[in-house]
Amino acid sequence: MRTVILLLLGVHLAYAGTHSLKYFYTAVSGDIDFPEFTIVGLVDEGQFMYFDSNIKRVVPKTEWMRQKEGADYWDGETQTATGTHQNFRNNIQVAKERFNHSTGVHSFQFMYGCQLDDDGSTRGYWQYGYDGDDFISFDKSTLTWTAPNAQAVITKKKWDDDKAGNEYQKTYLENECIEWLKKYVGYGKDTLERKDAPEVFLLQKDPSSPVLCQATGFYPSNIMMTWQKNKEDHYEDVAVGTTLPNIDGTFQKTITLNPEEWKNNKEAYRCVVQHVGAAQDIVVTVKDIRSNPGSDNTIAIVVGCLVAVAAVLAAIVGLVLWKRSNGYGKASTKDSDSENSDQQLSQVTSK
Structure with a gap:
């Protein structure tokens, strides 16, 4: 094997x-x-x-x-x-x-x-x-x-x-x-000196899974992603992913939040993304989670990351x-x- x-x-x-x-x-x-x-x-x-x-x-x-x-x-x-x-x-x-x-x-x-x-x-x-x-x-x-x-x-x-x-x-x-x-x-x-703003969205496989905030398509690679609770930076039960290359030369990154943190208070939580290509902060709230993306969607994101790394490196x-x-x-x-x-x-x- x-x-x-x-x-x-x-x-x-x-x-x-x-x-x-x-x-x-x-x-x-x-x-x-x-x-x-x-x-x-x-x-x-x-x-x-x-x-x-x-x-x-x-x-x-x-x-x-x-x-x-x-x-x-x-x-x-x-x-x-x-x-x-x-x-x-x-x-x-x-x-x-x-x-x-x-x-x-x-x-x-x-x-x-x-x-x-x-x-x-x-x-x-x-x-x-x-x-x-x-x-x-x-x-x-x-x-x-x-x-x-x-x-x-x-x-x-x-x-x-x-x-x-x-x-x-x-x-x-x-x-x-x-x-x-x-x-x-x-x-x-x-x-190399272009500035492409990220597309940001939230995904969740099922109600018991972590919420995945993903930014993709951005360039250059530096990006700041945070979860906020009541507009204050929140770090508990948050996992920050590695910035990975996309096949087209742009980058992607994820930051996840444990669902136990927000499921009873969705209005309080949001993902905030800062990038030089965006004129202002990009804010996506938990209520904007893509509905029922399913396992195929989640797997596609993971595989996409692996393929990008494999292709570039x-x-x-x-x-x-x-x-x-x-x-x-x-x-x-x-x-x-x-x-x-x-x-x-x-x-x-x-x-």
Whole structure:
């Protein structure tokens, strides 16, 4: 029986005037129906390039990238990605040894990128993860590495000593990455700087089910959704969902309310949505719940979310909630040899 596990990206959402560039490299081992290695590139949380070990080619995922970059660009990126695949095949095996994992499905990830805010300030991300947890991350302010678990301490000690490599990473995050981000935003300005307001509606499978407030079709991805009781923000028995991509490049998000909270006082509860594309708050009250949507409707929403994530992220593995990172990385080799335990990764930064 195949297990399908989606990669959920715990990323910073793009505010109006904020742009971001991120890459996710994922190696997978175990009995699972996904490519052994994938690269997903995101501009403002939308996929613009993709590579996996099955197709063996970096391909554009937006029309503006197809139009702006020619064969030389894609051939160069493919060559880099192919070499990186071999490194990550080694990385995941070493990580499994360190965690004493010989069977099962496992993932090793590298995420890097940068963010440019409308006030000119920047951020940089450069981080490795294993099975959805942080493994080691770079702090560019101190030029040191943070190891949240014992298995990464060997790596931290060696990488902290690589002063030249750490200076390079800091420079990359603060300069080269930002320049590529500006270039890509320029390519796709008409798409990336648009402001599409969300459509908001309430759904409920049956009277005993939670009420689902769903916003969909919005862009950019940052959105504020709250349940209110008597016009005051209400947090009890409320679950906030993850912002997910739609296949058309827009986004969707849900926030649910336990029916015990409102069923005897429907007039008091409402869902309030704020988005840069909407001139004013969008307010939907509980009395506006779509009547008897039925299980098919509810299932359609869930499946729609899964299909969107799978399409945009190629259904990469691991129950992963990840944070941040960027660029020039290194990989561990033999855990038993402290001098050789951290082989340097080849240059893996994409343009």
